[in-house]
Amino acid sequence: MVDYRKEGLVAIFEVNNPPVNSLSKNVRQGFVDGLSKATNDPEVKAVIIIGKGRTFIAGANIKDFGKPMEELMSSSPSLIDIGNMLEESEKPIICAIHGAGLGGGLELCLFSHYRLAVKSARVGFPEVNLGILPAAAGTQRLPRLVDITVAMDIISSGRHVAAPEALKYGILDQIVEGDLLKESIKFAHSVIGKPLEPRRLRNLACKSILYCISVIHQFCLKSVRNAADLSYEAGLMMENTYFKYLITGFQSFALRYSFFAERTARKWQLPSGANAANTKPLNVQTTGIIGAGTMGTGIAVSLLRAGYPVILVEQNQEFLDKGVDMIRNILKDGVSRRLMTEDRMKQCLKALKASVDLKHLANVDLVIEAVYENISLKQEIFKKLDYICKPSALLCSNTSSIDIDMNVYGKETSAETVATIMDFGKKIGKVSILVKSCHLFVANRMHGCFQTEAKFILEEGALPDEVDRILEDFGMPMGPFKVSDLAGIDISCRIQHEVAKQHDIELTLQTRFFRGERYSSLSNRLYELGRLGRKTGKGWYRYEKPGGKNAIPDNDIKDVIRIHCKELGIEQRQISTQEILERCLYSAINEGFKIIEEGVVDKPEDIDVIWWYGFGFPRYMGGPMFYASQTGLKKVYDRVCYYHKNFPYSSHWVPSDLLRRLSTAPNPVPITQWKTVLHSKL
Numbered sequence: 001m002v003d004y005r006k007e008g009l010v011a012i013f014e015v016n017n018p019p020v021n022s023l024s025k026n027v028r029q030g031f032v033d034g035l036s037k038a039t040n041d042p043e044v045k046a047v048i049i050i051g052k053g054r055t056f057i058a059g060a061n062i063k064d065f066g067k068p069m070e071e072l073m074s075s076s077p078s079l080i081d082i083g084n085m086l087e088e089s090e091k092p093i094i095c096a097i098h099g100a101g102l103g104g105g106l107e108l109c110l111f112s113h114y115r116l117a118v119k120s121a122r123v124g125f126p127e128v129n130l131g132i133l134p135a136a137a138g139t140q141r142l143p144r145l146v147d148i149t150v151a152m153d154i155i156s157s158g159r160h161v162a163a164p165e166a167l168k169y170g171i172l173d174q175i176v177e178g179d180l181l182k183e184s185i186k187f188a189h190s191v192i193g194k195p196l197e198p199r200r201l202r203n204l205a206c207k208s209i210l211y212c213i214s215v216i217h218q219f220c221l222k223s224v225r226n227a228a229d230l231s232y233e234a235g236l237m238m239e240n241t242y243f244k245y246l247i248t249g250f251q252s253f254a255l256r257y258s259f260f261a262e263r264t265a266r267k268w269q270l271p272s273g274a275n276a277a278n279t280k281p282l283n284v285q286t287t288g289i290i291g292a293g294t295m296g297t298g299i300a301v302s303l304l305r306a307g308y309p310v311i312l313v314e315q316n317q318e319f320l321d322k323g324v325d326m327i328r329n330i331l332k333d334g335v336s337r338r339l340m341t342e343d344r345m346k347q348c349l350k351a352l353k354a355s356v357d358l359k360h361l362a363n364v365d366l367v368i369e370a371v372y373e374n375i376s377l378k379q380e381i382f383k384k385l386d387y388i389c390k391p392s393a394l395l396c397s398n399t400s401s402i403d404i405d406m407n408v409y410g411k412e413t414s415a416e417t418v419a420t421i422m423d424f425g426k427k428i429g430k431v432s433i434l435v436k437s438c439h440l441f442v443a444n445r446m447h448g449c450f451q452t453e454a455k456f457i458l459e460e461g462a463l464p465d466e467v468d469r470i471l472e473d474f475g476m477p478m479g480p481f482k483v484s485d486l487a488g489i490d491i492s493c494r495i496q497h498e499v500a501k502q503h504d505i506e507l508t509l510q511t512r513f514f515r516g517e518r519y520s521s522l523s524n525r526l527y528e529l530g531r532l533g534r535k536t537g538k539g540w541y542r543y544e545k546p547g548g549k550n551a552i553p554d555n556d557i558k559d560v561i562r563i564h565c566k567e568l569g570i571e572q573r574q575i576s577t578q579e580i581l582e583r584c585l586y587s588a589i590n591e592g593f594k595i596i597e598e599g600v601v602d603k604p605e606d607i608d609v610i611w612w613y614g615f616g617f618p619r620y621m622g623g624p625m626f627y628a629s630q631t632g633l634k635k636v637y638d639r640v641c642y643y644h645k646n647f648p649y650s651s652h653w654v655p656s657d658l659l660r661r662l663s664t665a666p667n668p669v670p671i672t673q674w675k676t677v678l679h680s681k682l
């Protein structure tokens, strides 16, 4: 709703729709009612629109976009109706922005005559992140206010623009210090009686279009271009046409799912009933990291950037010095790429202490162990930390394969610790997902199936660049073989040999089965040939030089695969695009269902978020679990069964029971309800 009150000559519309003042129907109606009152009250000479609570207006209510098109379009009053009323008002309308003025919230501001904001406010058009364009005249009005290249950047990037930058472009008229409402009332008095015609954006011509021709290739850009080429009314009509087209498409649907999935994933809960809402995080002020390798130094940089002091500990002075150099270089690189200032870099380096003695961690609030994957080494370190650290210190381990209960969130982890780590993750700019302990955890466990199938597919007849192209066309930023070249083929080979050693097994180029499972020794063959990936200039591809970035398909790799298959008697065949996609994706998806079934994650959304951030899975596809829900679980299940029959020696094809039960439900179960099936009789 919109609360209406008067302060002298000024009417105040206070938008009151927690949590973020989205423009639901009652809010839109509130504007109409408020405007009618203000217009008919001769005492009122100006109007201020302000938001109650944490923010100004976060835009349209995204949930409304799931409604049928007819209902959406006929939902009255529309934002444009309200905008027109604001623009035509003979009394100046002033928007007073704090928090965020996004999407429809910014569009409302652009219909108003003046825009003020506090310094910490942000404005922007994040619609592209929802697969739509700013369709309440945003694409037509912003280019009438700011340079067209700026308008295109803001609309097509979806980024939040900080108030000082928005002031520079002219989106804001003033940044207000002190009390926003009081200052806005003062401002309102200063503009009462001034002509409003020059403040009505629809009357202004769009700025030059010189620079935009080459980048106008998306709907947003087409629409901004229309602002320059067509009349305001015609541009508006096209904007609406594009909006209707986009909002009914799969990508917008998936992106809206992604918006809510990310927020759902933040809401962790434990079987004890403790959850994100009822558990208070502890205050972490000082941190320590053990291990100055790639992981340890990477984590140190994140903590330093977020403003935490770090004590970096390594057992050997030479490794420690190398680690500190690595941190310095990453920070310097940030300065050269203008991600941070020189002063900020100096502050970060000042906050870094390095030591070869664990005892220096005695007073820190949180320790992250990031040594290499060796269970006895990790156990020994934690034993020492138990004596050294203060009792309230949080002891964390960075591991991708070791069972945390031996050494993430283990059985003994308290709710307070979980709350603190989730909160800490957010503070260092990461998205944290709570998972239980399981072999390889969620990301590596699922991605392992994906990578393994990709390798089997090579043995059966496809080439690395073919598999990569198909997955990149699907939307993955890099195919599995480019990823493997980037990570280093030696790394995965060493891990495999290490695991085999633990089982007293020696892996050779002839090994075809490992612990009852189909195994491919193809990467070991590359390893023996010194083809370790980008770093040696050759791997699954060749590169222009060692360390090069351009992956060039290499004929030699065809021979390597051919010889490998001949020696092992593996028959090669033509493999279809569909099979390549299905085997990589469905094997991972089937594993994802098992992960839900085992309670390793609380909900499918958690898995999807992990895949966007961990592997760059395209958000406009929603994530692997959402993709499965849209493909149809019956189809996914049938294909999993088909591959299981054909590849009985790969346990990742054993169909998940949860997938089977969901696939046989009489009506498709929405992804948000999958969990309920776990405990039902389906």
Ligand SMILES: CCCCCCCCCCCCC/C=C/C(=O)SCCNC(=O)CCNC(=O)[C@H](O)C(C)(C)COP(=O)(O)OP(=O)(O)OC[C@H]1O[C@@H](n2cnc3c(N)ncnc32)[C@H](O)[C@@H]1OP(=O)(O)O
Binding pocket: 019, 020, 022, 023, 055, 058, 059, 060, 061, 062, 063, 064, 072, 073, 075, 078, 079, 100, 102, 103, 104, 105, 126, 127, 130, 134, 135, 136, 243, 260, 263, 264
């Ligand atoms: C008026 C439209 C209908 C009329 C039909 C006419 C059709 C034709 C023309 C249509 C024109 C429409 C033009 C307008 C389009 C838009 O405005 S699209 C929306 C654009 N805005 C956004 O994308 C902003 C989204 N929100 C955020 O980025 C953040 O929430 C925030 C504002 C920066 C605040 O962040 P933070 O403090 O971290 O809080 P969160 O945890 O993210 O959010 C809190 C809860 O609020 C829910 N929420 C947030 N924004 C919206 C929203 N716009 N709609 C619905 N719900 C929203 C969020 O899910 C959280 O909920 P809980 O998880 O339940 O707590």
